[in-house]
Amino acid sequence: GTSISSLPAYRTGVAPLLRGVEIGLAHGFLVAGPFIKLGPLRNVAGQAEIVGCVSGAGLILILTTCLAMYGTVKFQAEGSQIGVKTLTGREVARDPLQTSEGWSSFTAGWLVGGLSGVAWAYICTQILPFYS
Helix, strand or coil: CHHHHCCHHHCCCCCHHHHHHHHHHHHHHHHHHHHHHHCCCCCCCCCHHHHHHHHHHHHHHHHHHHHHHHHHHHCCCCCCCCCEECCCCCEECCCHHHCHHHHHHHHHHHHHHHHHHHHHHHHHHHHCCCCC
16 A cells, blocks of 8 residues: 555655665665675674675665666667556656656666765764674
């Protein structure tokens, strides 16, 4: 039901850019943790957080490239598409994310949000008193 439809990917009333920022923030914040705690420099004091967050930012850049490639392939043959109608014949508005421009905007938002999430993860490792 309603919990799935409230995820950013399915909120058609929100601009694709903002959806990308929201999804990117969550992923950027979470992707740094495994690099910090499980990376090769995990036991080097003061370096694990820096290297882990730089690695997380690198992964965000790689995933942004993947999103851009997907959008290029998925929306390359954008022409006259059949509209969706309800049973009564009323037109249903298309999701703006499912267009070339919308996907490009989503990808840009993902990049900004992802890098911001990684930056916030680094800040949290520096200011939280019980982080070790």
